[in-house]
Structures are given as C-alpha cells and as structure tokens.
Amino acid sequence: MKRCYYEILCVERGCDDETIKKAYRKLALQYHPDRNPDDPEAEEKFKEAAEAYEVLRDPEKRRLYDTYGHEGLKSTGFSGFGGVHDIFSSFSDIFEGLFGFSGSGARRPSNGRGHDLRYDLQISLEEAALGKHASFAVGRELSCAACQGRGQKDGSQPPICRTCGGQGQVVRSQGFFRLATACPDCRGEGRVVTDPCPQCRGKGRLYTERELAVRVPAGITDGQRLRLNGEGEGGAMGGPPGDLFVVVHVNQHSVFERDGDSLYRQMEVSMVQAALGQTVMVDTLIDGPAELNIPQGSQTGDMVRLYGLGMPRLRDDRRGDLMVQLVVRTPKKINKRQRELLEEFAALGDPAAAPTPGEAEEASQAEHGKRKKRRWLG
Secondary structure, eight states: OOOOHHHHHTOOTTOOHHHHHHHHHHHHHHHOTTTSTTOHHHHHHHHHHHHHHHHHTSHHHHHHHHHHGGGGGGGGTOOOOSSHHHHHHHTHHHHHHHHSSSSOTTOOOTTOOOOOEEEEEEEOHHHHHHOEEEEEEEEEEEEOTTTTTSOBTTSOOOOBOTTTTTSSEEEEEETTEEEEEEOTTTTTSSBOOSSBOTTTTTSSEEEEEEEEEEEEOTTOOTTOEEEETTOSOOOGGGOOOOOEEEEEEEOOOSSOEEETTEEEEEEEEEHHHHHHOOEEEEEOSSSOEEEEEOOTTOOTTOEEEETTOSOBOTTOSOBOOEEEEEEEEOOSOOOHHHHHHHHHHHHTTOTTSOOOHHHHHHHHHHHHHHHHHHHHHO
C-alpha cells in the first residue's frame, strides 16, 4: 500500500509550492544515489520522494489526490517513475541546483542510453474530449547504421578512455559531497574514437527527421505526458535510444470551460422563459444540441445540470456533466402592447419587484414598532 505523499515529504496539507519543493530537495539530497551507492532502500526512498513531488507540484494532480487519494491519479495516466534515470530527466533543474549537473553522478549508465526528448502538442478541447491520432515530425540524432553507433570506421568498440577508465566522468570530493563532471578527454562517452566512421565522422549518430504518430486518449487533461518508447535520441556507443515525451496542451475554448471532467458554459434566456420555465435547446461540446429544462423562476447565475454531457474520463466509460449557467436577458425595446401587459402584471403585484421608497419606509417603521413592542414585553 502506498504511503501518503504529504507524509513522505514531511509537509502539511495545504502548504505552498515552495515548501513542497524545499522538502523534496532535502530528501533528494539525503537519498541521492551518489551519496548512497549500492543501497536499494535509499534508492527506493529516492523514487518514493520523486513520485510524491511529481504529484504535489502539479495543481491538477494534487487536486485529484487531495480529493480521491491514490485512486484518483489513475485518470491522469501517472503511475510513478520507471527508474532513477526518469527522475533525473524529469527534475533536471532540481539536480542542477543541488550538484551543478543534471545527470546521475558517477553512476552513469554503461550502455550509453540516449537522451529523452520532449514534443509539445497543441489540441482543441473538442479533440481532448473525443481523442485523436496526431502526426508530427521530430528531428533527432539516431545511431549511425554504418558503424552501429560506435563511431569507429569498422564498427568495432572504440578503446576505453584512459583518463576516466571508461566511466565517462571524473569525480572529486568536497567534504561529504561527491561532485562528478564529464570527462574532458572522452566528453562523457567513456571511450575515445581513434578511427572515425566517414558517415557520422566519429559521432556515432546522424541527424534524422522522422514522422511519428501518437494516439491521444479521450479525456486527456492539459499538461499530461504521453511516452513513446525508444523514440528519443540514439544512444552513445550503440546504446539504446531514449524516449520521446509528448506533452499535451489543451487550448481554451470560446464557449466551454473545463474543470476536471465537468464542463461549464453560459446561456442567455429571456425573462419570460426564466419566469415561466421552458424547455430550450443548448449546444453541447461534442453531442450536438440537447434539451435544457429551465426551472420556473430561474435567476441569473442559476446552474442547470445536464448529466453525462461533460468530458470523458480516462480509462473509464463514464463522463462528467455539463453545467449551464443561466443569464436572464431583459429586452431593451418593447412595443406598446408588451408595455401594457407588463404594466398590468405590475399592477397585480410583482413578487420580484424591489420596494418603492414609500413601501421601504413603511416596512422599516413597522419592523421598528415590532422590535419596540418585543422590548417592552421582555
């Protein structure tokens, strides 16, 4: 069973973003793999703290977690981090501030995994509700086929760098800190190309543009990420490629506003429709026109709910609701007959009319008399 994220970071519910960030920095420093080599328990706490920070730093994920707990996060598609490398990729700004570099310190992956990439995808609110297949071109460096990504002309493994012994980094100590920087001779690769491949000139990678496609699920929220495994940059020395993260941005709509899986919109109705109550047609986001029953005596600001006409929920057949806020419209021009009818209505006594100055004074004096009588009667 997962622990409470607030408990993991040792912060109170309702604390601000800066408090959450400071708490995570403290734990990231305490359980960082470079300070706890070959310690599975510390690594697990490092991952646990990163997962808590990822949820609580995001307003939407935090709202869902505060409301529904861990179960509520299933709709976001977030299920934690696959490994330490994913954490360093996601929070590079944190680790640059802590150690002066964004990688994982001396524990550099020996397979030279390629960098993860990011692509920002803009979609409309309708596309977020219906889902879509999006295609886009991505330029990245992929492993050179001529040398299998190794940089050597014959495709063999380059010799190990003598300066760093193949680690790709040189480490220096400052007190209890171990600071790692890229090796100046092999530039962090761990090996030195001695006979460069003519195709890639010893780099082991070639810049390539490729058309990719991703399925955007119905109900996706603004800021969510979709992972395309193996579609990042090619790895060094023939290592595996990184991943491509597609960050989805949902554009604002001119009519509808989204809050979770609910949709909100305004609709103008006449004062007659509001007073009598009528059934009218209202446009929905993706379901076409729908019947809206205006309750008798409706006022501006009243909400009418249309069940199941809101946003779809991720990995769920259910949908949210559409909330229609009524705006009662008073006509600016009326004809003679309409005026006569309204005056007749007013003469019969308009229950919604504000009191005249004389009526207000009489009501005030009557209330004063009642209070005086109650005071004398004790």
